[in-house]
Amino acid sequence: MNEIGVVIRGESCSFDASMSVPLLNLAEHNRPYQDRMREAFDRFLASGHYIGGDQVTLFEKEVASYLGVSECVAVSSGTDALLLALMALDVGPGDEVICPSFTFFATAGVVHRLGAKPVFAEILEGSFNMDPEDIEHRITPRTKGIIPVHLFGQMADIARIQAIADKHGLFVLEDAAQAIGARHNGKHAGSFGAFGAFSFYPTKNLSGLGDSGLVSTNDPKLAAKARILRVHGMDPVYYHSHVGGNFRFDPIQGALLRIKLPDLDASIGLRQERAARYVSRLGSHPSVALSCEEAAGKKLILPETSPGNAHTFNQFTIRVRGEGARDRLVAQLKAAGIGHGIYYPLGLHQQECFRCHTGGAVSLPITEAACREVLSIPIVPEIKLEQIDEVCDRIIGFLDGGSAA
Ligand SMILES: *Cc1c(COP(=O)(O)O)cnc(C)c1O
Secondary structure, X not given: OOEEOOOHHHOXXXXXXXXXEOOOOHHHHHHHHHHXXXXXXXXXXXXXXXXXXXXXXXXXXXXXXXXXXXXXXXXXXXXXXXXXXXXXXXXXXOOEEEEEOOOOOHHHHXXXXXXXXXXXXXXXXXXXXEOHHHHHXXXXXXXXXXXXXXXXXXXXXXXXXXXXXXXXXXXXXXXXXXXXXXXXXXXXXXXXXXXXXXXXXXXXXXXXXXXXXXXXXXXXXXXHHHHHHHEOOEOOOOOEOOXXXXXXXXXXXXXXXXXXXXXXXXXXXXHHHHHHHHHHHHOOOOOEEOOHHHOOOOOEEOOOOOOOEEOOOOOEEEEEOOOOHHHHHHHHHHHOOEOOEOOOOOOHHHOHHHHHHHOOOOOOHHHHHHHHHEEEEOOXXXXXXXXXXXXXXHHHHHHOOXXXX
């Protein structure tokens, strides 16, 4: 196989040039920017300044203005954005932080790395996002904060989560790694909590050419602390008030991301258009439900958008119901050269490395059902609407019981 592009975290959703509908095609995505990117690189190379500088501070200012927050601090990755935020919020041994289990590993990994305990909360069936009621049940005297994840590109119920946090004196750190540009009642993901954490990993909606990330905040004290922690807690040079790390953001990523940022909303619009196409093509099929509430007797459930939310469709994630049904559909999509991803096959509460926190005794049935049923199908702006139709035809073939191979 002629593998090109990236192998995403070693998962089986890489693509090759012969696929009829790839899950993503980053070279194609960056093609319209290539001339400006080459110029930016030439300027960068000639500048002789390879750490810090204008491209970092301008990128931070432009993202802050896009999000409607007072300050942003750009860092080395989305994971480091979460880690740095927790460090700035003084999370350490003895603390508990409530987060979902149905998320990418980094959300809880950073809590563990600081010696604190991730406490896994259940999700809501319809949105895949944290259930505020379940969060409240898990609060103890040791709870220090909550990390809601805005999964797949739509925001968790941030108003209720923030209200619970305020009532109990907890911080909210929004894991917005998959949700740049997502809004709730017109207000951006990352502009609600003490911090928002973003990733520009190549599969995210604003995608860099490598790793980088950013924290957003409206609190000038937290922003100042984050800036110090980004360089080993150093202020002034060689005097260390805190133990931080090297979480610096490469100026070349800043230069490249600044070229793409003005197109972000248009590119989200293309994702929304593709999502609408799936809904119009699949939604009328008798075996398809438009929401979990109508799921009785259906084989497939389309993703829901919660009230007040603008969904940015970083992923278009359907649920395939019935014993072994998802695997059978995956096999048919594979045979047809259609890309797919399973985010996520196993909850974090079931991961071996977190047995120290769960004792293997935590059960989250809604999360576990999602892990068995979810399937993400192609949604990126680079694929054509006709290709979406092709995916729909295969899925309809599967639902009608025929072989789509
Ligand atoms: C991608 C992602 C991260 C980590 O971002 P990186 O830039 O890959 O370190 C954290 N949380 C979630 C929910 C993510 O999807």
